[in-house]
Amino acid sequence: MLAELSIKNFAIIESLSVSLEKGMTVLTGETGAGKSIMIDAIHLLAGGRGSSEFVRYGEKRAELEGLFLLEEDGHPCFKKCEELGIEAGDGMVVLRRDISSSGKSICRVNGKLVTLAILREIGRLLVDIHGQHDNQELMNEENHLELLDQYGAAEVFSALQNYQEIYKQYTQLNKKLKQISENEQEMAHRLDLISFQLQEIEKAELQLREDTELEEERRQIANFEKIYDSLQNAYNALHGEQKALDWIGLGMSSLEDVAGINEKLKEMSETMSNHYYMLEELSYSLRNELDSLEFDPNRLDIIESRLNEISQLKRKYGHNVEAILEYAAAIEEEIDSIQNRDSHIANLKKELDSVEADLLVEGQHLTSVRKKAAASLKNEIERELKELYMEKTKFEVHFEDKSKQSGEVKASFFKQDGMDSPEFYLSTNPGEPLKPLSKTASGGELSRIMLAMKSIFSEHQGVTSIIFDEVDTGVSGRVAQSIAEKIYRVAVGSQVLCITHLPQVAAMADTHLYISKEEHNGRTTTSVKALKKDQQIREIGRMIAGVEVTDLTRKHAKELLLLASAAKN
Incomplete structure (x- = not known):
């Protein structure tokens, strides 16, 4: 989890240090107070693209630092740090990034200078940021295969490993065949050159x-x-x-x-x-x-x-x-291959046909394992959507069978990760055909679909902290309550940070942080404070009613907190 976040001279934030806890933490406050700025800071800390615009006006550089506590010794982040020669012990990883007013970044992991690319590699294993306009991972069909494999876990990994071993032989044979089948004139020139070289060495x-x-x-x-x-x-x-x-x-x-x-x-x-x-x-x-x-x-x-x-x-x-x-x-x-080119080509083609047949068998097995995982995923997604009042929605992982054409296997269908290009399909209304996810949902539906998927995939991705940036936009009423309960469920046993404008979501929080901005000496600064029970009631009341918080609004806020407590239990 992200245990400590320090921000200095970043946008309108002069200096800020926030301690964060496990479970569900909500961040609320007036529009423009700096809630999304905090998420931007975490995004940059995890390797996001930065610029000089993030540096507070009049300052030389912005400084961002995050302390992550990892309870599992086998967390992928430790393995990645070991590969990169970065010391990572005692269950702690510290990310730091300084952005100068010229736009240059200095990145460190546990005190060691690293490139932005390495910071991004490690950051993606620790933080998953999901916003109302940042659904590209789930919406982009290019990521669906990886997500499905993560869901399928050990069984898919075993089948994929067997496939890739043969795929390696297959690519090597293809490369060798291509080299030996090159232009005849080039081959003749090559033969002259290497014959001279061999003669010189033998002499x-x-x-x-x-x-x-x-x-x-x-x-x-x-x-x-x-x-x-x-x-x-x-x-x-x-x-x-x-x-x-x-x-x-x-x-x-x-x-x-x-x-x-x-x-x-x-x-x-x-x-x-x-x-x-x-x-x-x-x-x-x-x-x-x-x-x-x-x-x-x-x-x-x-x-x-x-x-x-x-x-x-x-x-x-x-x-x-x-x-x-x-x-x-x-x-x-x-030289022997060139001089006996035809017979070598024939032998290579024969060997390639044999390896290709084995590869097809392993590829088809991998596809069947993935389809089994896809069927299980379909049931889980539809169950999650039903709980979000989208009971009529149908979900499916669509597989396009590209392995054969006119009864013949096409080499172009063999890839490093198999023969599959699965894509998530969805139908949100009865009678409507299933369509690609990216062309189906909009507005509040998109938020719920994303949350349903995230609640499933977060269990398989192993990230330390999940951040939802106003994913509840465009929903209200009972749907808002179901989203609040779903976000809370994702947070059980992990850490979720959530920016929200919904009182139902705020009421479900284990920790409620209030973001505000003030003016000192003609400059705007942002501050964060953890709300106590009475302060939380007042803030939820403000979220319900707007500017003026009345006794009735407070009563509604208390009732909402009681309902949230019952839902948690």
């Missing part, structure tokens, strides 16, 4: 790790004198009369004479003996290394020439010998 007769070994040999020849002198000095220090091995041998003999006296002397004697024999072995190795050293100045020229040849090939074909040889193997295979 060099490269060996694995050859460049590394040659560089090591070059270093040894370049430092021959230094190596020889060091080995000679080391050998002379160990071997010969009055040298290290003589003295250590004397010490070893002395300790051997007393080794039998006690255990400690025995251990010391054994240690001395071990070191003597190790150093003796080392002296033999030094002597052998000296005997094997040879200095051939002509060899250095040969190495330099070979390394230069390899360097030329690296610039063209890979950063090391291994990469060059891998490239050679790849173009050798490509």
